[in-house]
Amino acid sequence: MKEKSALQAIVKSKCPRCREGDMFSSSAFSLTKFADMPSHCPACNLRYAREPSFFDGAMYISYAFSVAIVVTFGVATYIIGGDPDVWVYLTVISIAILFFFRFTFRYARTLMLHLFGGVSYDPESIERHESR
Numbered sequence: 001m002k003e004k005s006a007l008q009a010i011v012k013s014k015c016p017r018c019r020e021g022d023m024f025s026s027s028a029f030s031l032t033k034f035a036d037m038p039s040h041c042p043a044c045n046l047r048y049a050r051e052p053s054f055f056d057g058a059m060y061i062s063y064a065f066s067v068a069i070v071v072t073f074g075v076a077t078y079i080i081g082g083d084p085d086v087w088v089y090l091t092v093i094s095i096a097i098l099f100f101f102r103f104t105f106r107y108a109r110t111l112m113l114h115l116f117g118g119v120s121y122d123p124e125s126i127e128r129h130e131s132r
């Protein structure tokens with residue numbers, strides 16, 4: 001089994017301890033299930049919600065992503081559209097926020113668990129889980 005770097009694990013939304021188990025049970029492109037998470041890592045059995053309401057903190061990360069999207073698409077609309085009417089900005093930014101929501105949601109939770117979960121990488125955790 002090839003080891004993943006922390007960055008690869010974050011990009012692919014893998015468990016921070018084993019970097020093998022998926023944090024989300026469905027694809028980001030599933031309209032109704034993109035937010036579904038198993039309670040524990042399917043590979044090493046790490047409990048994802050490190051404490052009650054752990055993922056509430058992901059809202060702040062999600063907010064930062066949303067600000068970045070608003071600024072990016074606002075500036076792009078200004079440059080491409082030659083400073084159009086306000087409703088053009090609102091429409092472009094609303095569509096962008098709705099389109100990227102599934103990714104901001106999932107990556108906010110992934111970053112929350114990887115950065116603030118207090119979990120270290122432990123490739124042996126899978127074998128310990130399987131031998132039980």
Ligand SMILES: [Zn+2]
Pocket residue numbers: 015016017018019020021041042043044045046
């Ligand atoms: Zn795991």
